[in-house]
Amino acid sequence: MFIGHYAPAFVAAALPGRARPRLGAVFVAAQLVDVAFFLFVLAGIEHMRLTPGHTAMNAGDFWDMRYTHSLIGTFGFAAGWAVVARLRRQSWRVAWIGAAVVASHWLLDWLVHAPDLTLLGAGHRYGLALWNRPQIEMPLELGLTALAATFYVTRTRAIGWQGRIAPALLVAVLLAVQAIDWTTPQPAAPVDPAPPSFAVTALVAYAVLAALAWWTVRVRRVRAGPAVSML
Template sequence: MFVGHYAASLAAKAAAPRAPLWSLVLAAQAVDIGWSGLIIAGVEKVRIDPSLPGSALDLYHMPYTHSLPAALLWSAGALGLARLARLPWAAAIAIAFTVFSHWLLDLLVHRPDLELWFGGTKVGLGLWNYPVPEQAVEIGLLGLAAAAWAWSRGRAGRSLWPVLAFMTALLAVQIIAMVMPGGGDAAGLGTTALVVYLALGALAWALDRKRA
């Protein structure tokens, strides 16, 4: 799951318009932003295995970001930060749920590599093993969430161009990720992922700023 994670941020924006778009976009990948940093630092571990179908990532050690307790802690931390920033409760809760949605969506596509507790049983439904259905689910979720965001903006009498701009960027990133050759080391993978996540957050901030 990659751009499909942003479906949660767009759906949350439709449900809680007062939540800044950039905060929801970063929330959707907050777990993976942390993962990228820990991969670069060598704390969590990943192997690149081109023989794997769908995704070449063998995510064999990531308890601090992708275990169920860790996801709950990341979500609680996001809720606290949102309230410290004086966002309304509805916006703060939307941000926290967006953070936790990352684990739920990963459960759908990951092979069994998500710990139910620290050091415990690993789960994952493995949709990555079926690349075409996985891509269909990912793009389908994103399309539905974008439609909900567009509907909420249209109902408020606001322009739809931010929806079109952000969706175009997401689809471009997804296509690039699909055609790029695999390989490389873990630190390089973590760095590339981190740059993409922050760039999409910056784009969301620019769209919010343009609106203001």
């Protein structure tokens, strides 16, 4: 799961009510676990390798994610997000919505990963391995993202011409990044450990998408009443 992780962020940023997190913030929250993972990989704390055919869609063999992708670790990042939000004087509602977006990462990864997710950092590994079923995974990921982005657009209104193009540009970049991810050929031979460029590329992609989301926040506002327009 890549752009599918952003589906909860789109929904969270347009929830009804007086307080909700900003789209840029929850775009970071949606991938916080992966950002930490790739930083840990670069630091030698967690590890991955590239194994041709590890799954049909992805050569990434994430064999050591004990801190970031254990269920307890993900909950720890979610709780940390809530604490930081409260320290920044955000409401409990905003803090826990953001924390829920962070926590959603584990569930969405559970759908697609080969069994490499744990509950406590060791022991039995979980994952439904939909990366081995591209005919299911690809429509699922695109569908989740499309529905959530549509919810965000119909619940917000544009401020000027930039507000009209911002969501389209954000979605276009999401689709472009996902297309690159899906079409990058798997290596011909195992690469252990994965080259640092793999982690750096992922971190750059997350940063670009978060920046576009922050820009979108500046040029759109959540509607006070019922959503009636895509613009």
